[in-house]
Amino acid sequence: MCDCLSDNLNKIRFRLIESLPKRADLSTLKVTYQNKVLRLDGRKNDVLIGVDIEFYKNKRDGVLEKRKVKNFTSIEMSHCPFCGREYEK
Numbered sequence: 001m002c003d004c005l006s007d008n009l010n011k012i013r014f015r016l017i018e019s020l021p022k023r024a025d026l027s028t029l030k031v032t033y034q035n036k037v038l039r040l041d042g043r044k045n046d047v048l049i050g051v052d053i054e055f056y057k058n059k060r061d062g063v064l065e066k067r068k069v070k071n072f073t074s075i076e077m078s079h080c081p082f083c084g085r086e087y088e089k
């Protein structure tokens with residue numbers, strides 16, 4: 001498996017450090033992917049693509065309900081989004 005995800009995260013971290021205000025305490029800086037998971041199935045790709053789902057329901061009279069239904073799901077990537085190599089299964 002390639003190291004593109006961690007390599008790019010390190011690049012982001014370095015660029016971010018350059019742009020942070022001088023008062024930023026770098027010992028508290030945390031830069032991670034939003035949708036990182038702990039894999040229990042032995043696979044190595046631990047960053048999933050997050051998908052937000054939002055919609056309104058119709059009431060019985062056809063008017064939209066005021067409350068939006070929100071949900072979330074994740075999609076596993078089969079290939080590296082940076083170099084295109086296939087992840088091990």
Ligand SMILES: [Zn+2]
Nearest residue numbers: 002004080083
């Ligand atoms: Zn890669």
